[in-house]
Amino acid sequence: MNTSANPFDAGKVLLIDKPLEWTSFDVVRKIRNAVRTKKVGHAGTLDPLATGLLIVCTGKFTKRINEFMAQEKEYTGTFTIGAVTPTYDLESDPEQQKDWTSISKEAILSATTPFIGEIQQIPPAHSAIKVNGKRVYELARKGVEVKLEPRTITIKEFEITDIKDNVIGFRVVCTTGTYIRSLAQDFGQQLGVGAYLSSLRRTRIGEFSVTTAYTMEQAQTMIAETLSAQ
Numbered sequence: 001m002n003t004s005a006n007p008f009d010a011g012k013v014l015l016i017d018k019p020l021e022w023t024s025f026d027v028v029r030k031i032r033n034a035v036r037t038k039k040v041g042h043a044g045t046l047d048p049l050a051t052g053l054l055i056v057c058t059g060k061f062t063k064r065i066n067e068f069m070a071q072e073k074e075y076t077g078t079f080t081i082g083a084v085t086p087t088y089d090l091e092s093d094p095e096q097q098k099d100w101t102s103i104s105k106e107a108i109l110s111a112t113t114p115f116i117g118e119i120q121q122i123p124p125a126h127s128a129i130k131v132n133g134k135r136v137y138e139l140a141r142k143g144v145e146v147k148l149e150p151r152t153i154t155i156k157e158f159e160i161t162d163i164k165d166n167v168i169g170f171r172v173v174c175t176t177g178t179y180i181r182s183l184a185q186d187f188g189q190q191l192g193v194g195a196y197l198s199s200l201r202r203t204r205i206g207e208f209s210v211t212t213a214y215t216m217e218q219a220q221t222m223i224a225e226t227l228s229a230q
Contacts, residue, residue, distance in 0.1 A: 005230050008035035008223070011061030013068075015213035018046050018054040022216075030216065031056050034223040043068035044176070044205065049090055050077075052202035053210040070176055071206030072156065077199045079168045079184045081108075084194040088124045088181035098193040100166045108168060111190045112158040115183060120150035124181045153178045167198065 012035075018027055024045045032040040035058050043055040043065045052075075055068045082100035085092045154175040162169030172180060181197045188195025203210050214222060 006035070006037060006059075007226060007230070008037050008058040009039075009060070011057070011059040013061055013064070014056040014058065014219060015208055015210075016054045016056050016219055017210055017213040017215055018051055019216060020051050021048050023048050024054055027054055027216070028056060031058070031219065031223070034220050036227065041065050044073070046202055047089065047091075047181075047200070050200040050202065052200075053205055053208060053213055054202075055205055055208060068205060068208075072173060072175055073178070073202060074171070074173045074204035075180050076161070076169070076171045076201050076203055077180065077197065078162075079170060079187055079195045080166055080198040081168060081188055081191055081195040082166045082193050083196065084185065084188060085196045088179075088185045089197040089200075094196060096194055100191075100193045103191055103193060105163055107191065108163060109160050111187060112160060114190060115155050115186065116158050118152060118154045121153050121179065121182050121186070122150050123148050123179050124185070151177055155183070158183075168195075 014031065016027055016031070018024065024042050028040050028042050032038065037059055039060075039062050040056065040058050041062045043057065046052065046054055055065075057065050057068070080094075081103065083094035083097045085094050155172060155178065156175075157171065157173040159171045160168060161171050172178075172183065174180075180200055184195050184197040201210070
């Protein structure tokens with residue numbers, strides 16, 4: 001095949017529904033191997049325990065990554081109240097269990113209010129932010145405490161969609177740079193019993209919806225068919 005005719009070199013935007021337990025780089029590596037071009041990148045990391053929309057750009061369209069990263073995002077998922085975890089999600093074990101049974105539905109619904117609009121949010125200690133050239137999650141794993149400064153973010157919508165015992169379903173629309181894990185932690189503090197992120201799915205980035213995204217299997221099939229047609 002003439003690589004100059006490779007349409008993925010010219011540039012494509014691929015919408016991928018990232019599988020559970022895959023890193024975002026796992027997806028990029030798989031796509032890079034399939035499209036046979038080195039220039040492949042994603043527009044916004046999803047944690048391994050999150051699923052949903054990952055925008056992958058190839059070839060000349062990698063120049064558009066920052067454009068896509070700047071767009072608003074929508075997430076759905078669950079918070080579990082009555083405990084916390086060091087990572088603010090299920091990458092670490094729940095601890096500091098507290099009785100949540102006295103928390104009313106009204107209290108849960110009203111606890112969203114302080115987080116809607118422009119707020120200051122402290123990123124998780126277990127995140128990929130760099131401090132002095134080191135990823136803070138690497139420092140956290142070594143027991144090194146790092147003071148992270150709050151960041152200004154905007155939460156445009158914060159809706160409670162379901163309440164089943166201590167598992168709270170939610171939908172959030174927010175600006176780039178928002179950590180839903182930190183929102184879970186702060187939401188638990190607002191309720192006074194702690195909380196952690198127990199599931200997360202990114203459903204939208206700007207105008208791109210996960211409903212039109214490929215599974216990894218579908219993406220690989222599409223890529224193979226596209227290349228074989230050259």
